[in-house]
Amino acid sequence: MKEFLLPHLICPTCLPKEHRLELSVRRQTGDDIIDGSLRCPGCGRRFAIEDGVAILLPGAENEGHWRYEESETLNRYLWSHYADLHGADGNAAAIAAWAGALGRTGDISLDAGCSVGRIVFQLAAAGGPAVGCDLSLSFVKAARRLARDRRLKYSLPLEGNLRETFEIVLPETLPSDHVEFVVADALRLPFAKGSFGQVSSLNVLDRVSYPLAHLYEMNRVSRERDARFLLASPFSWTSSDIPEERWLGGTATGPYAGRAVDNLRALLEGKGKVLAPPWRIAEAISVQWHMRSHRNHCETFTSDTLLAVR
């Protein structure tokens, strides 16, 4: 874990109280802490830093098997994030649309639910240090390895049992010195209030168990002024992932009846004072992206995307 992150870290278990974490280092290389721990002075809990990865989960409940840990899922996300860098079209247009909405800033930024990290590198390219967090240890490890080595090999099915191997090589336009990836829960972010000038949540809102809590957390860690929030989702609400009463749209009744994109606009603009200070919607676009399973099969998603500023 890079040292630049330390001043922003708080205990996710003690939220809404914010206790800054105290670092003990066992092994360090340059500005990167390889082995050590972070201790909460409030509850006494220790969060491990192992092999460079800080594990900042609020409790034991998320530490078991997580469906995004399967290796083929990792490979599919590597393709989704980086295929455009090894010659395939991949999601070049989607990445350009989202990267284009990011502001140029010297401020620290966060991508929550970052998966294998492409938007974190884009945030760093927009200026300032950038942090990604995800529940998946295998995603975070792959993103860290790519940041360190600036290249990474992976494979996907070509057809049947035949596989294609790809190598991602980060171009000079995507810096990796001031990027970091941690394992953390987007519903209890281990960052202090007002830490970030720019935050993003791309295709995460309909994957977390409590979407409103995720928005609340993104709002808490954003600066009160001079902040940008990029939010995108295909709104694939399913009751097996999220109880229907917690959906932020896609229902006929209840406080979030109707289309989620309309409800999100209203929430961001201050409805019910859930997200304060209010945001202004600066841009609303539709972005298409793809997930490949084999050479001749891609699934296409369309994500409603809002850029909010304040």
Ligand SMILES: C[S@@+](CC[C@H](N)C(=O)[O-])C[C@H]1O[C@@H](n2cnc3c(N)ncnc32)[C@H](O)[C@@H]1O
């Ligand atoms: C559909 S993927 C989107 C990944 C990436 N943002 C993108 O657009 O490609 C959802 C991601 O959210 C992560 N995720 C789901 N629930 C989470 C939570 N509670 N906290 C942090 N990450 C979470 C998953 O591990 C996965 O990487």
